[in-house]
Amino acid sequence: MACSGASLCGCRSAPFTGRRQLLLLPEQQEIAMGQENFTQILSEEPLSANTRGAEIVRRVGLRLASVSGRPDYAWDFRLLASPAQNAFCLPGGKVAVYEGILPVCQSEAGLAVVMSHEISHALARHGGERISQQATVQGVRSAVDYAFSGTSNASRELVRTAYGAATQYGLILPYSRRHESEADQMGIALMAQAGYDPNEAPRFWTRFGQAELMAGAKPPEWASTHPSDARRASDLMIQVPSAMQAYSSAPVRLGLGEPIFG
Numbered sequence: 076m077a078c079s080g081a082s083l084c085g086c087r088s089a090p091f092t093g094r095r096q097l098l099l100l101p102e103q104q105e106i107a108m109g110q111e112n113f114t115q116i117l118s119e120e121p122l123s124a125n126t127r128g129a130e131i132v133r134r135v136g137l138r139l140a141s142v143s144g145r146p147d148y149a150w151d152f153r154l155l156a157s158p159a160q161n162a163f164c165l166p167g168g169k170v171a172v173y174e175g176i177l178p179v180c181q182s183e184a185g186l187a188v189v190m191s192h193e194i195s196h197a198l199a200r201h202g203g204e205r206i207s208q209q210a211t212v213q214g215v216r217s218a219v220d221y222a223f224s225g226t227s228n229a230s231r232e233l234v235r236t237a238y239g240a241a242t243q244y245g246l247i248l249p250y251s252r253r254h255e256s257e258a259d260q261m262g263i264a265l266m267a268q269a270g271y272d273p274n275e276a277p278r279f280w281t282r283f284g285q286a287e288l289m290a291g292a293k294p295p296e297w298a299s300t301h302p303s304d305a306r307r308a309s310d311l312m313i314q315v316p317s318a319m320q321a322y323s324s325a326p327v328r329l330g331l332g333e334p335i336f337g
Contacts, residue, residue, distance in 0.1 A: 109166035183332025
C-alpha cells in the first residue's frame with residue numbers, strides 16, 4: 076500500500092533502519108493497551124525470587140533505556156518466575172524477562188542482546204504495524220473498531236497477539252521474519268550504544284540455537300515466523316563492525332558486564 080502522507084495514512088519510518096511503515100493506531104492508544112496488558116500479566120505471573128537476577132535485569136534495562144531516545148516512556152523492568160526462554164517489551168517500555176532465558180544469556184551483555192531486541196520491537200512499533208497490516212486485509216473499519224473496543228479482554232488479547240507476550244515453546248516473540256531481523260539490527264546498535272560488547276550478539280544466538288536443538292526439533296525457517304538461529308547469528312556478524320563503532324564511542328564500555336550466575 077502506498078503512503079500518500081503521514082497525516083492521512085499514518086506513515087512513518089522505523090528508527091535506525093528508516094524502513095517505511097503504515098501505522099493506523101495512535102501511539103498513545105498502543106501505550107495504554109500495553110500498560111493494561113502488563114498490569115494483567117503481573118497479576119497472573121509471579122515475579123522471580125532471584126533478587127540478583129532481577130537487579131541485573133533492571134540495571135541492563137535502564138542502560139538500554141537511556142540510549143533508546145524515548146525518555147517519555149514509563150520504563151519498567153521485571154524478572155518473571157518461569158522456565159520459558161522468553162522476554163517481551165510492550166508499548167511504553169514495559170519489559171519482562173523470564174528466568175528460563177538467563178542461563179543462555181550468561182552475562183549482562185547476553186541479557187542486553189535479548190532485552191535490546193525486545194525493546195527494539197517496541198521502539199519500531201512492530202505490534203502496531205501488525206495491527207495496521209491486519210486492518211488493510213480485514214477492512215480498516217472493523218479492525219480499528221475492534222482495537223478501540225474498550226473491552227479489557229479484547230485489548231489484552233490484541234496486544235498479546237501483536238507483541239508476542241503469549242509465545243509458546245520457548246520462542247522469542249512471533250513477529251514476522253522481517254520484524255525479527257529489523258529488531259536484531261536495531262538491538263545490536265542499541266546494546267553497543269549502552270556500552271555492551273556487540274560481539275556477544277551472534278554468540279548469544281549460537282547458544283540459543285544449541286539450547287533449542289537440545290529441547291527438540293524446530294520447524295524449517297520457511298514455516299517459521301522467525302529467521303533460523305544460525306541465520307540470525309550470521310546476519311549479526313555482518314552488523315558487528317558498524318556496531319563496534321558505536322561501542323567505541325560509548326561513554327562507558329562494559330564489555331560483557333557481570334556474569335548472571337556466580
